[in-house]
Amino acid sequence: MSKKSIILLSVVAAVAAIAIVGVTVFVGYxxxxxxxxxxxxxxxxxxxxxxxxxxxxxxxxxxxxxxxxxxxxxxxxxxxxxxxxxxxxxxxxxxxxxxxxxxxPIKLTFNNIRTLDQLASRVGERLELDSLQFMKACDEVLPGAGFTKPTYIAAFLPDTYEFYWTASPESVVKRLLDYRNRFWNDERRAKAKSLGLTPVQAATVASIAEEETNNAEERGVVARLYMNRLNRGMLLQADPTVKYAVGDFGLRRITGAHLAVASPYNTYKNSGLPPGPIRMPSARTLDALLKSKPHNYIYMCAKEDFSGLHNFASDFATHQKNAARYRKELDRRKIR
Structure with a gap:
């Protein structure tokens, strides 16, 4: 074989080797x-x-x-x-x-939120910002939108949102607030006004109703019951506000010691609505309040079957009978 042929074969072999390496690298990457x-x-x-x-x-x-x-x-x-x-x-x-x-985009979902701290923690878990940055952004944005610290929670609605992970704290608060403001359109604001409520006050009433019952169908009835008490100048005497005041939402039996707690959220001691919502009410509960039908109920008591539903009454005598049955069952089950 001539020298020229050997060189040519060597070149071909080298090119082939390079090609094989190139293909291998290409396939790998x-x-x-x-x-x-x-x-x-x-x-x-x-x-x-x-x-x-x-x-x-x-x-x-x-x-x-x-x-x-x-x-x-x-x-x-x-x-x-x-x-x-x-x-x-x-x-x-x-x-x-x-x-x-x-x-x-990252999905940010929150529901069953009772405090701003809980919301901040949830946001911090999903986005790059931390909970303290979110809280600081609330202080920078919400007062200018008419909210006070006790009503900050009313600036938000439970839902699923999409954000880039790198979204700034201020942009997150503003976008969530914008969503809430769009919910409160002219029609809903008019309905709230007809009940004598601002959107924030409506959120406060709805938050109490949402804590009172897990049954979505009852919430409008419960919310209207508290409106009846407000309109009659009665104390709300809402157990969920006492739980909020003492910081224990798991209480199953409210005692005299709980009712005596000094707190602006204790509606057994203070007239009118508490300073702000005791949880972040859902859009569905807000609409249940706004669409609720008038009734004469001013008393309610959990049903003794522990179904989560309530017995309603328009007079105290009937309410006493309902409450006696419930207390009897509490005692039978040894719930203190």
Missing amino acids: TRGYDGESEQWVYVGSNASPDDVSRELKQRLGDTGAKADKIMRLSGKEAVNGAYLIEPGMSAIDIARKISRGAQT
Whole structure:
């Protein structure tokens, strides 16, 4: 074989080898993430390249390591954000997504919220901001919108929202407030006004009704009952406000000691509505109040069957009989 032929064969072999290596590398970097489920990758605002590298490897294994290598070799940096990585995404696509800041919105869901601290904690669990930053943003935004600290909770409605993980505390508060304000349209405000209530006062009444019963069908009746007491100048004497005042929502039996607690939320001692809602009422409960039909009930007592429903009465004698049956059952079950 001639020297020229040998050189030619060597070149062909080298090209083939390079091609094989190239194909192998290409396949490796284009092969999809083979995890069984989607994964979130979080790049914090102060994350170093090494932090990003650890996050990618921990979340995505070998595919994450390759995505990190692609960014390092290309001189690109990961952008602060949260990124949803689905099975099948290649290292190249992952690197491109993270280096371009193509975040995936995060769902923020909250319900059964009683205090602003609980809401702040929930927001802090889902977004990059922390609970203290959220509370500070409330102090900066809500007073200008007409809210006081006791009524902050009325600025929000339970629901599912979408935010980018990196959303600023102020933007989160403003967006949640905007959603609440859109709920309170002219029609709902007019209905509240016809009951002699502002939206915040309506939220306060609805919050009491929501704490009184887990039965959604009863809440309108309960809310209207408290409106009847307000309109007659009676004390509300709402047990849930006492639970709020003592800080124990799990109380099953309200005692004289509880009723004597000095607190503006104790409606056994203070007339009118408490300073603000005792929980964040749902849109459904607010509408139940606004759409509630008039009735003459001013008394209510939990049913003795512990069904969660209530016996209602318009006179004290009937109420006493209802209450006696309930107390008897409490004693029988040894609930103190």
